[in-house]
Amino acid sequence: MLNSQEIALRLERILPQVQKPGRYVGGEYNQISKDWQSVATRVALAFPDIYDIGLPNLGLAIFYEQLNARPDVLAERVYCPWIDMEAHLRAEQIPLFSLESQRPISDFDILAFTLPYETLYTNTLNLLDLAGIPLKSGQRSTNHPLVIAGGHACYNPEPMADFIDAFVIGEGEEVIEEIVNAYQAWKRTEQDRRALLLALATIPGVYVPIFYRPVFQADGTLERMETLDPAVPAIITKRMLAKLPPAPSKFLVPNIEVVHNRISVEIMRGCTRGCRFCHAGMINRPVRERSIEEIVDTLQTALDSTGFEEIALLSLSSSDYTCITDLVDAVTTRFAGKNLVVSLPSLRIESFSVDLMEKLKGSRQGGFTLAPEAATERMRTIINKPISTEQLLETAHAIYSRGWPTIKLYFMIGHPEETLEDVQAIADLCKAVLAEGRRTIGGRAQVNAGVSTFIPKPHTPFQWVSADSVEQIEAKQALLRRELRGPNLKLNWTDPRDTMLEAFLSRGDRRLGEVILGAWQRGAKYDAWQDQVRHDAWQAAAEDAGLAMDFYIHRTRFVDEVFPWDHINPAVKKSYLLEEYRNSQSGILRGDCRQQCYACGILPTFTGVRRLNRGDYWKCPEVPARKTTALAE
């Protein structure tokens, strides 16, 4: 294999011939380059899509800063090369390399993927292949890097179980250190690879698929997940941090344009709203907030060390941050006159949100975004996102009258029990908002409707439901296209085939490994890119593997069905999810669980942690001690 000097030499000739060569050379301000020989363990952090998307990823930024803070570890980065670069790498037989030292990825000890969504699976295989690492865990030897993965998609690790040595379930900040320590201990003993995997499998929150075997029933559903070694746990409970660690602040400053050129600070983690379709809302509990002081200090350090002109205050629901007004005031006064753009996504539909955005004095060019998700009372009750149409129109009026000419409305079609009337109501609501705009500011008013399609996700109350068929989706989209035309109305929708692929991968079991491999072998990669995704390859691969995609996508699950992800415990109980599913069917709404605990399972799972961290850092209300104990049993 080529060494880093030989790689550099060949790149010299290739780089002038590819698009955006700055993707492959690193050298960003705040890049950390450590001496390879000075550390015990080298970690390659991988985001399996192009640099432009991977560089701003906050998860990777956290681990980059954290791992490099250890004197005995270095962490470097790798992303997927774009199609043109991949062709050159393969033609010139250049192994995939890290940006910092241009070392082949196979020289690293640990290769850590972040997998926030399912359409990165074929890219993960492609990245392994370009690095010259055997694709399947079972084919790797002691000399190959340990391949680990974490991120939201890993809450159902089964589809990728053949390819990943160990999954991190839940928040990675603590467990990544434990994995590195276990790796170092293993290396000192010179044992075989299985010994390493077994050591990892005993770390809480780490799932090592090689020690688990799914047993299927004749009808194709799962009977149970068998453990193959007495040392490994039957259930893997997610990792969760009692308090959020210091936020990263020395962000890499790219030398070329990427998708988000900004400082990102997570102001809180988790959400208490309990929307029934929302994967992130279920798996990121409990809600933990950073203090205003901590956020503002982080921003100051980050601005000083990066010079970025934009900051994003991230959370699943900004309006729910306890002292959101104080936070916005603190940010605007501290950084006044610095020509900064501040973004505050995920605001509730109320005129108070308009007050907040006004304080941020941001550009009104991009429009104001609201996400009602559904347009009828009935649908809003089913998904547990109650907003009245009246309130939405009032908010729209406030937005238009205070200078935003454009409102972006996000909806989802395909929710359980949705009818064409519910979809018609989406069109009617968009028109009503536009009419409100016309009354308020005249012909300049604009509505952009983004209508995506609901995908039932594991670990949510809707994990039992069928996704809409392509015909249903097409009928609903046709209705919207027919209704939402004309001046100042814009409609965006998702290709139903993309939705089907994601639905297939989301609720898949271990048999999907063969399909993912087969699709990749047929040329599938960049599945999240509409101009790259190869649905024909996926169809052919599923057929070859003898799997019906519809079984995964369109089947309503049995209430007592054993799911392929049941051995992964997000600390929200399956019985709670089922209760919520039934509530959706009976038209029962549930409120913000900051006000009242609905016993999702977080508190009994983490009783010990909670006891050590009293106070209001977690936004779960105090539950009488007796009740908590009873739930735990």
Add this chain to the structure above:
Amino acid sequence: MIRIRLSHSKSGALRYTGNLDMQKVWERAFRRARLPLAYSQGFHPQPRINQACPLPLGFTSTAELLDVWLTDEVPLDQVKTAVETAIPDGLKIRAIETVDLHAPALQTQVDTADYVITLHQAVEPSELHEHISELMASPAVMRERRGKMYNLRPLIVAMRILEPASDSIKLFLTLTVREGATGRPEEVLLALGLDPFAATVERTQLRLKDLHPEPL
């Protein structure tokens, strides 16, 4: 308000950062340096940073120029120190001076640029010498770029082979870089029948028009 002219070099990974992106690289560097960067008026205030002449992707340079406007007087040595600590690897400040606020924009002032091209390909020096002489003697060298024919010859001011210092041949080239009349080194290489991807190009000099020519 003051206007400062920075002469600098550009190399390393930054070779692959284009002119538009360099604008951001500089803006962020000045922000990190905590200098009172001046912004344009209007709805989308932009920092007042003015680069002289785009350097094609992949080229290094020891002779880049840019002007930056600051809202307050800051001593030059202080600006230099602050900028030096804030620029990314690959940039190096060579000189710094103040410029009259009303002096014309750099882009309108650049005149010619020198390039040193190192060839990483098998070339017979005598043959190359001959090609160069032929090309320089031609009244017109027609080339096509982006579907349009143009005459490359008037854009070439000088060209010669540098005394071989090592085993690779180096070319010295002076091209015009005036607005609407910019010669591209890779076009010259192609006109000489050379492979532009097997060559490294460094810009070594950027000359401005003489603002006060001697009266005739």
